[in-house]
Amino acid sequence: VKGNYRHFMQKEIHEQVRSLTETMAGRIDFQHNSILIPTLNIDEVDFDQLKGIKIVACGTAWHAGQVGKYLIEEIAKIPVEVDIASEFRYRDPLVDKNHIILAISQSGETADTLAAMEEGRKKGARVWSIVNAIGSQAMRLTDGYISMQAGPEIGVASTKAFTAPLVDLYLLAVMMADKKGLLSAQERSQYIAEISKVPDLVGTCLDRENQVREIAAKYKDTEHMLYLGRGINMPIAYEGALKLKEISYIHAEAYPAGEMKHGPIALIDEDMPVMAILPHDQWYEKMISQVEQAKARGGKVIVVATDGDTLASSLADDVLWIPEAFWMVNPVVAVLPLQILAYHIAAMRGLDVDQPRNLAKSVTVE
Numbered sequence: 001v002k003g004n005y006r007h008f009m010q011k012e013i014h015e016q017v018r019s020l021t022e023t024m025a026g027r028i029d030f031q032h033n034s035i036l037i038p039t040l041n042i043d044e045v046d047f048d049q050l051k052g053i054k055i056v057a058c059g060t061a062w063h064a065g066q067v068g069k070y071l072i073e074e075i076a077k078i079p080v081e082v083d084i085a086s087e088f089r090y091r092d093p094l095v096d097k098n099h100i101i102l103a104i105s106q107s108g109e110t111a112d113t114l115a116a117m118e119e120g121r122k123k124g125a126r127v128w129s130i131v132n133a134i135g136s137q138a139m140r141l142t143d144g145y146i147s148m149q150a151g152p153e154i155g156v157a158s159t160k161a162f163t164a165p166l167v168d169l170y171l172l173a174v175m176m177a178d179k180k181g182l183l184s185a186q187e188r189s190q191y192i193a194e195i196s197k198v199p200d201l202v203g204t205c206l207d208r209e210n211q212v213r214e215i216a217a218k219y220k221d222t223e224h225m226l227y228l229g230r231g232i233n234m235p236i237a238y239e240g241a242l243k244l245k246e247i248s249y250i251h252a253e254a255y256p257a258g259e260m261k262h263g264p265i266a267l268i269d270e271d272m273p274v275m276a277i278l279p280h281d282q283w284y285e286k287m288i289s290q291v292e293q294a295k296a297r298g299g300k301v302i303v304v305a306t307d308g309d310t311l312a313s314s315l316a317d318d319v320l321w322i323p324e325a326f327w328m329v330n331p332v333v334a335v336l337p338l339q340i341l342a343y344h345i346a347a348m349r350g351l352d353v354d355q356p357r358n359l360a361k362s363v364t365v366e
């Protein structure tokens with residue numbers, strides 16, 4: 001049932017306050033300021049011997065994994081590689097019993113992801129998953145799992161099953177850092193306090209749907225869009241572009257912003273709008289100079305910017321405003337206006353948002 005919503009995708013976008021609350025519920029023990037995920041069996045891991053984590057996933061889940069690399073390396077200081085499952089499974093990857101394979105999958109039935117898990121297991125690695133569909137293969141065939149608790153996702157374009165694993169990866173990173181003895185009690189409660197704000201921050205973004213819809217109306221007929229991001233928000237550029245292309249059929253590409261001068265900047269003219277993910281973080285200055293370069297070449301620029309950023313709004317043609325957040329939490333917040341924008345552009349183009357052409361919700365063949 002779609003309730004008051006036109007499409008499941010819109011409903012699922014709006015469910016994110018609840019889904020993100022759920023994915024934290026029962027995991028954060030506020031009394032002891034600790035994180036507990038019993039289904040992960042984390043006590044079986046010998047962190048002194050652990051060489052690294054290999055995240056395997058496809059599509060949107062792969063983008064979530066890229067954010068996870070930042071979080072785990074930054075907070076838990078464990079090396080992480082992120083691989084597309086269909087590549088990993090055929091590469092004879094260098095994995096042994098001192099690695100963890102961490103699969104991320106909404107459906108838990110994606111053939112390539114399951115095969116990548118199997119490949120890891122054959123080589124003796126511990127296999128973990130972050131998975132939404134309860135009882136799915138990727139939940140059962142593991143040494144430990146985190147359930148996203150996002151609830152069923154019907155729209156083919158993944159939304160709430162993208163943000164839930166971002167929160168799960170953050171919790172996992174904090175939990176592993178804690179097991180390694182890296183965090184003081186104060187640091188731990190600080191991390192917990194920041195992630196606990198996420199549902200409210202997401203709620204603020206949802207309240208701004210009408211502003212995003214107005215911007216969607218301006219860009220709905222564009223043929224191309226270039227998404228740029230850096231650092232922990234680089235995967236958000238990829239995710240924003242994927243959302244737009246899969247449901248609106250607009251050609252959208254994403255690049256780490258620093259790559260522009262190595263080729264893609266040649267694409268920029270008045271017919272190539274640029275979407276820059278520009279929250280307040282350590283990459284801000286670099287992103288601003290990218291926006292200036294795009295403007296200098298006649299491009300229209302839309303930015304995802306933090307409330308009160310007058311520099312961003314003076315440079316950009318349009319702004320998707322997000323509330324201020326801790327930098328490691330920004331990806332969860334910054335993706336919201338991009339989901340909403342893609343949704344409204346596709347709906348305005350009269351397309352079948354929930355069932356885009358050529359796509360299936362669960363890719364059980366390679």
Ligand code: F6R
Pocket residue numbers: 058059060061062104105106107108109110113156157158159242243246361362363
């Ligand atoms: C895009 C999308 C896909 C899936 C991918 C993996 O919106 O939904 O890219 O993320 O097919 O699916 P799961 O997570 O079920 O393994």
